[in-house]
Amino acid sequence: MRNKVAIVGAGMTPFGEHFDRGLEQLAADAYRTALAGVDKGIDPADIEAGFFANVMGSLGGNEIPSGATLANAIGLPGLPVSRIENGCPSGSDSIRIGAMAVASGVHDVVVVVGAEKLRERPTKESLLESGRMGHPILSYANTAATIFAPQAARHMHEYGTTREQLAMVAVKAWDNAALNPNAQRQQSITVDDVLNSPMVCSPFTVLDSCPQSDGAAAVVLCRADIAHRFTDSPVYIAGVGLATEGLYYHEKTRMTGWDCTRLASARAYEMAGITARDLDAVELHDCFTGTEIMTYEDLGLCAEGAGGKLVESGDTTLHGRIPVNPSGGLLAKGHPVGATGVAQVVELFGQLREQAGARQVSLRHGKALQHNVGGYSVGISVVTVLSRD
Amino acid sequence: MRNKVAIVGAGMTPFGEHFDRGLEQLAADAYRTALAGVDKGIDPADIEAGFFANVMGSLGGNEIPSGATLANAIGLPGLPVSRIENGCPSGSDSIRIGAMAVASGVHDVVVVVGAEKLRERPTKESLLESGRMGHPILSYANTAATIFAPQAARHMHEYGTTREQLAMVAVKAWDNAALNPNAQRQQSITVDDVLNSPMVCSPFTVLDSCPQSDGAAAVVLCRADIAHRFTDSPVYIAGVGLATEGLYYHEKTRMTGWDCTRLASARAYEMAGITARDLDAVELHDCFTGTEIMTYEDLGLCAEGAGGKLVESGDTTLHGRIPVNPSGGLLAKGHPVGATGVAQVVELFGQLREQAGARQVSLRHGKALQHNVGGYSVGISVVTVLSRD
The missing domain is CATH 3.40.47.10 (Thiolase/Chalcone synthase)
Structure with a gap:
């Protein structure tokens, strides 16, 4: 810029x-x-x-x-x-x-x-209507869960990612949210809580899903x-990247992540002149637990297929190698759509200024990354790289 | 910029x-x-x-x-x-x-x-719902006509603007549109046609109103x-101006035009370093005939209250002093909302390159202006100044 x-x-x-x-x-x-x-x-x-x-x-x-x-x-x-x-x-x-x-x-x-x-x-009437959407494909049984679940299921099939690993994402999110007075969730949960909560759309239960x-x-x-x-x-805003991708499943190049996230992050990293290794914290779009695991890979925090193992390793907890969603994320801080991306930057502004209190991460490089993915049929992603200098 | x-x-x-x-x-x-x-x-x-x-x-x-x-x-x-x-x-x-x-x-x-x-x-259901809007004030009898008509009625009361003068705006628009193959309307109409078409919301008849x-x-x-x-x-894009104003009638400072248009145009003129006198053509937001007359004044094309006389003088026709809506405007070219402002710039791009064919205006200064006003309760305006050099 x-x-x-x-x-x-x-x-x-x-x-x-x-x-x-x-x-x-x-x-x-x-x-x-x-x-x-x-x-x-x-x-x-x-x-x-x-x-x-x-x-x-x-x-x-x-x-x-x-x-x-x-x-x-x-x-x-x-x-x-x-x-x-x-x-x-x-x-x-x-x-x-x-x-x-x-x-x-x-x-x-x-x-x-x-x-x-x-x-x-x-x-x-508006509730009824919003369920229908008037779209030939999206009209029936269209919820965010049914759009994001197939990728998680495919990731489990291809890479051996487990439901327990998915659940660990939610456990981490709630643990962090409990330290954030602005978060919607204010308690801790266990892997068993997630697995035993009602199924929404396999493999996602209620607790694999962000709240309204x-x-x-x-x-x-x-x-x-x-x-x-x-x-x-x-x-400072060191880099911004927006990218789109094919809108419908038959246009997607893969089923275990999102090309738009890869492209948006590549653009943001390039503008900022950094790589994923330079990040001290990440706020990413964990609308569902599986989305976080696949986004680890799309952002380059780990290799393709290694996302389940990354959360299991503890490296993405508050004091791990690369803390992800210290705010509690969408899963536990909440997801008021238009506010979500701005709130991620609010969190990282505090983290990079070392004002995040009980959930402060360690700063080494002074860089952090914000990420969203979505749109109907999940075709759009934005990534922002923030820097202390 | x-x-x-x-x-x-x-x-x-x-x-x-x-x-x-x-x-x-x-x-x-x-x-x-x-x-x-x-x-x-x-x-x-x-x-x-x-x-x-x-x-x-x-x-x-x-x-x-x-x-x-x-x-x-x-x-x-x-x-x-x-x-x-x-x-x-x-x-x-x-x-x-x-x-x-x-x-x-x-x-x-x-x-x-x-x-x-x-x-x-x-x-x-969506038609029914969009009529209700869920808003306490806008819920009932809310149409674009009922939002724009009170100002026109007040302008008639304060400045003696006549229904015939309103109708002349539509006659001019249809005349211009008949020269534009992309326009929705392709014929000429008379002042009597406008006056005798069905009443929508006084003082606007169907022909005082833009089509869907x-x-x-x-x-x-x-x-x-x-x-x-x-x-x-x-x-070249020489100037851009966006402005908002109070959303509800009790917050408006006047009932014979829109402060947001005045402010947006002042910002665009200032950035471009010009005044209304430097314009060779204007594409403005004539969603209703009365809107055009009041916008003449808000943009500084004539004095407050003189809009009715301006259209009557013929000065805003294709070969007048300051041609307004050579494309046919919203009234006769049409108003597909998201496309409207872009199409106004398409028209002015052609005019400033002298490629507008039968509806080409005379170029003296090589400057033109695009204008929109709207939003629910009419609280937002954009003005763009274009220049050949």
């Missing part, structure tokens, strides 16, 4: 059920938390533009937010705000777009907010050369 | 009813037309990223496109593509974001595609310093 881009503030709401807060209120809560987290303070008048990630506001036709929704919610009714809806990577894509807006020279300081309410639907969540997250981005006005310890 | 950004190709599908083409096919048609319109040719491998505007794909919960939808439709399944959904300005905001991506140095050549299908809905449309449009953007590879006559 032509201008180096810094993150100078980050914040989020607790993830969980917020029946008492609307989408706009959650977005404003996260925004205020992010501004309050700017070390030297920030005047809202310094903010020149916004980028708003929200997905399910429009799904079912209920509430169709635009950029004006966010601008009004945060009390800046003239602010230029774009709304990005790009599947599960909407939040991280909004950070990518916000970073490009700063690097372009058009805006010096921008705010990126992701917000979502999944725990309530306004009408019975309400929540919001926000970050403040600015030109690196003015970051000192706001903080003495900014975190 | 740090890098100057050029448009080197532009194309669109005919707007109208396309029951035989899906959203993906329309998007691909427009993309191929834009590439075919690159004077010296372009290799699809040169395209580094895409930006996809689509709004109603998600409204009603049927088909939720992501960037992967466009990447696959155009045969570039790994391409990084963002999806922008920002109300009626989605297409123009996608161009703004695409331009920032180029100016940022992250991508050298990008494609922006807007596409929409409004003329079919997959299920009865299917269609798509695309532009190719690149760094200005490499534009010569693709064409000897690029068009």
Whole structure:
């Protein structure tokens, strides 16, 4: 990027059920938390533009937010705000777009907010309709679990990955979430708890699956050369990568991971000039336990097929070789779609500034990676590399 | 912007009813037309990223496109593509974001595609649901006409604007569209036709209102310093402005126009270093006849309250002082929402290259302006200034 881009503030709401807060209120809560987290303070008048990630506001036709929704919610009714809806990577894509807006020279300081309410639907009709989707392939029995389960099953078949290894991902996530006051889950579970919870879509049980969540997250981005006005310890956006892939199963090149993640991470590593070995922490898209295991491989944290063994080794725990999802991840921190990618960056901002408290990872290289994958039929991925310098 | 950004190709599908083409096919048609319109040719491998505007794909919960939808439709399944959904300005905001991506140095050549299908809905339930919207204020009797009509009525009351003057906007639009083979309307109408067509929401009749449309449009953007590879006559993006305003009537500062348009145009004029006097042509958001009249004023084409007289004077006809909507506008070219802003730029690209055939306007300054306004409760506007040099 032509201008180096810094993150100078980050914040989020607790993830969980917020029946008492609307989408706009959650977005404003996260925004205020992010501004309050700017070390030297920030005047809202310094903010020149916004980028708003929200997905399910429009799904079912209920509430169709635009950029004006966010601008009004945060009390800046003239602010230029774009709304990005790009599947599960909407939040991280909004950070990518916000970073490009700063690097372009058009805006010096921008705010990126992701917000979502999944725990309530306004009408019975919208629920019925959202189950149907109107799509010839996706219309029936289409849930996130049925889209992600076949790959996990194939991974078990090809590489001997076990259901116990899948369950270890959830156990790790809940252990980390128990240290995160913003996480939806606040207790520990065992491998047996996961295996014995109700089956959703083989091999995934309820506890192999992330919850539905309400929540919001926000970050403040600015030109690196003015970051000192706001903080003495900014975190830099060193690399961004977005990639797509074939949308339908017959177009996929393999069934044990996602080409879009491989391509997005290759692009982000290249822009940052690093490899997976340089990472101190990873926040990746563990919508299901199997997704985390396959994403280890797609991101280059281990060899193809070795993901099950990697979680079993303990290397991805909080104090392991490469901690993955110190926040608790989607599985236990929660997954309010538009907010998810932004919240991953909120976590890594804290980790790279050594402000993560009980879940602080050891820093060696000062680099961390954020990852999302999704979209209907799982065809899109975003990867962001963050750096302390 | 740090890098100057050029448009080197532009194309669109005919707007109208396309029951035989899906959203993906329309998007691909427009993309191929834009590439075919690159004077010296372009290799699809040169395209580094895409930006996809689509709004109603998600409204009603049927088909939720992501960037992967466009990447696959155009045969570039790994391409990084963002999806922008920002109300009626989605297409123009996608161009703004695409331009920032180029100016940022992250991508050298990008494609922006807007596409929409409004003329079919997959299920009865989704139609019922989209009428309700689930919103406490917007739930009942909410149509675009009921959102835009009160301002027109107030303008008539305050400034003596007449229903005949409103009708003249539609007559002009249809006259221009009759010269545009891509326009949905292909005949001329009279003031009496407009006045005597069925009332939708006073003061708007059916012919004061834009039609529902299917269609798509695309532009190719690149760094200005490499534009010569693709064409000897690029068009430059000289200024972009996005603005929001208060969402609800009690928050609006006036009832005879939109602050967001004023602010967005002020930002775009400032970035381009021009005023409204420097424009040779304008494509503005005439979703209703009254919207055009008030937008004349918001863009500074005439004084506050003088919009009705401006259209009556003939100054905004094809060969008038400042031609407005030479393409036929939303009223007669059509309004496939996500495609609309992109198609306005397609028109102005042709006008500034003197390739607009029978509807070519006279060029004096080599500058033109594109405008959208919308979003639920009309709180967001985008303005783009294009320049021949």
